[in-house]
Amino acid sequence: MEYLSTRDKNLRKSAAQAIAMGLSRDGGLFTPVSFPTINALEVEMLCTMSYQRRAAYIMGKYLENFRPEELEEFAHNAYGPEKFDHPAVAPLRKVDGRTWCLELWHGPTSAFKDMALQMLPQLLSASLRMTGEKKTACILVATSGDTGKAAMEGFANVDQTKILVFYPENGVSEIQKLQMVTQEGDNVGVCAVRGNFDDAQNGVKRIFSDEEMRETLARRGYFLSSANSINWGRILPQLVYYISAYCDLLNAKEIKLGEPVNFCVPTGNFGNILACYYAKRMGLPVGRLICASNCNDVLTDFIRTGVYDRNRPFHTTMSPSMDILISSNLERLLFDMSGGKDGLVREYMDQLARTGRYEITDGMKKRMQEVFYGGFCGEEDTASSIAMLYRYGYLIDPHTAVAAKVLTDYRKSTGDKTPAIFVSTASPYKFCDSVLSSIGQAPAADSVDRIAQMADITGVAAPERLAGLKGKDVRFHDVTEKARMDDNVLAFLQ
Ligand SMILES: *Cc1c(COP(=O)(O)O)cnc(C)c1O
Numbered sequence: 001m002e003y004l005s006t007r008d009k010n011l012r013k014s015a016a017q018a019i020a021m022g023l024s025r026d027g028g029l030f031t032p033v034s035f036p037t038i039n040a041l042e043v044e045m046l047c048t049m050s051y052q053r054r055a056a057y058i059m060g061k062y063l064e065n066f067r068p069e070e071l072e073e074f075a076h077n078a079y080g081p082e083k084f085d086h087p088a089v090a091p092l093r094k095v096d097g098r099t100w101c102l103e104l105w106h107g108p109t110s111a112f113k114d115m116a117l118q119m120l121p122q123l124l125s126a127s128l129r130m131t132g133e134k135k136t137a138c139i140l141v142a143t144s145g146d147t148g149k150a151a152m153e154g155f156a157n158v159d160q161t162k163i164l165v166f167y168p169e170n171g172v173s174e175i176q177k178l179q180m181v182t183q184e185g186d187n188v189g190v191c192a193v194r195g196n197f198d199d200a201q202n203g204v205k206r207i208f209s210d211e212e213m214r215e216t217l218a219r220r221g222y223f224l225s226s227a228n229s230i231n232w233g234r235i236l237p238q239l240v241y242y243i244s245a246y247c248d249l250l251n252a253k254e255i256k257l258g259e260p261v262n263f264c265v266p267t268g269n270f271g272n273i274l275a276c277y278y279a280k281r282m283g284l285p286v287g288r289l290i291c292a293s294n295c296n297d298v299l300t301d302f303i304r305t306g307v308y309d310r311n312r313p314f315h316t317t318m319s320p321s322m323d324i325l326i327s328s329n330l331e332r333l334l335f336d337m338s339g340g341k342d343g344l345v346r347e348y349m350d351q352l353a354r355t356g357r358y359e360i361t362d363g364m365k366k367r368m369q370e371v372f373y374g375g376f377c378g379e380e381d382t383a384s385s386i387a388m389l390y391r392y393g394y395l396i397d398p399h400t401a402v403a404a405k406v407l408t409d410y411r412k413s414t415g416d417k418t419p420a421i422f423v424s425t426a427s428p429y430k431f432c433d434s435v436l437s438s439i440g441q442a443p444a445a446d447s448v449d450r451i452a453q454m455a456d457i458t459g460v461a462a463p464e465r466l467a468g469l470k471g472k473d474v475r476f477h478d479v480t481e482k483a484r485m486d487d488n489v490l491a492f493l494q
């Protein structure tokens with residue numbers, strides 16, 4: 001399987017090159033030249049397999065130069081019992097007669113980012129071997145919370161890699177900060193930035209585009225790389241759980257082979273829902289793809305009107321991982337919807353950079369609306385969605401609550417009775433504050449104490465690693481000025 005750039009289809013790379021590079025030099029995203037199929041017989045065969053073997057089989061279709069045994073080993077390392085606290089890895093929970101919830105947060109950091117970031121480091125290491133790259137990859141991350149921790153947990157002690165995470169000093173939750181500054185591993189570094197997330201992100205971007213820095217690091221034996229969801233190695237592992245969920249419904253005799261299932265995905269950067277779309281392109285019987293946003297509803301408008309317009313107020317919400325106005329992975333969908341028409345995506349992305357807005361063709365809009373539905377959910381509705389599911393005995397986080405509500409709205413407005421799965425992207429214990437308030441409880445003063453408080457009140461066990469944060473050794477104390485982040489990188493990569 002070869003990969004081309006969304007901005008130039010003549011630019012082709014192998015899977016290993018695409019993963020090692022992360023982003024194409026022309027600014028485009030690497031996308032498979034075509035979609036391998038998955039037929040009914042294969043789905044039946046996958047039904048008999050563990051999650052790990054399903055992952056190796058499905059990813060193998062896109063990674064032709066990787067050996068099957070190697071992929072099985074990666075999957076066992078990524079999704080084994082030392083990492084995931086549920087034997088099914090990504091279990092389905094039945095909510096009512098035709099609704100299920102796909103829980104993607106049983107990994108080491110209790111957020112769905114683990115599904116990809118437990119796999120990406122292994123794919124990257126193998127890609128470096130295959131391309132003959134001798135330098136060490138240094139992953140630079142600016143994080144608003146979840147990605148930094150999940151990336152470190154994935155890259156800790158992985159050969160030929162180092163990882164340095166920058167987070168805004170006062171911009172992450174107390175739990176998220178503790179998760180990061182207590183991170184173990186010889187090749188990891190964490191540093192707070194005096195500033196907000198944009199400052200940290202701009203600092204990282206500046207370092208990436210600094211030629212002199214690139215040369216200095218190359219002399220020292222390093223090159224910079226990214227663990228962001230623009231990397232194909234982060235999207236690919238996410239296809240697996242959609243196909244796996246379908247198999248689980250078949251195994252439970254809830255659906256018949258070939259029967260369509262709808263998915264509702266809480267969306268930020270459009271990586272997760274794109275993976276579902278790719279699974280559908282492979283032939284998985286997916287009906288409608290429901291894209292759920294919080295009150296940052298730029299995608300809802302886009303799906304309804306064909307106009308993408310980021311010129312609007314930015315809202316801070318209780319589902320922070322979806323507080324985003326530019327969804328990078330939408331570019332891959334545009335490329336597919338345009339039928340690969342050369343230059344069109346580049347033009348849209350230029351317009352977006354210049355004016356913050358673009359409008360797709362009527363043909364593309366029609367194709368998009370046949371598959372996608374967009375909806376959003378405000379803060380009050382998010383809280384009542386948490387409260388309602390809690391009354392039914394199911395404790396969910398705010399991101400998941402947005403998806404649950406948008407699915408209900410979708411069914412009401414369309415009358416579509418197709419069996420549906422909404423996707424759960426974080427453990428409620430990562431957002432104790434919002435969850436406790438939503439179920440009518442006053443959160444304890446200390447943020448770590450809220451974990452035990454919520455477990456007491458709800459009777460739902462907290463993930464061990466979050467509960468274990470109390471009293472864990474803090475390894476990282478660095479704080480830097482936003483203009484001095486380069487110095488931190490140079491000191492980290494001696
Ligand atoms: C990252 C994240 C999302 C958004 O996923 P995308 O792939 O960026 O659309 C949703 N929920 C949680 C909890 C996340 O961490």
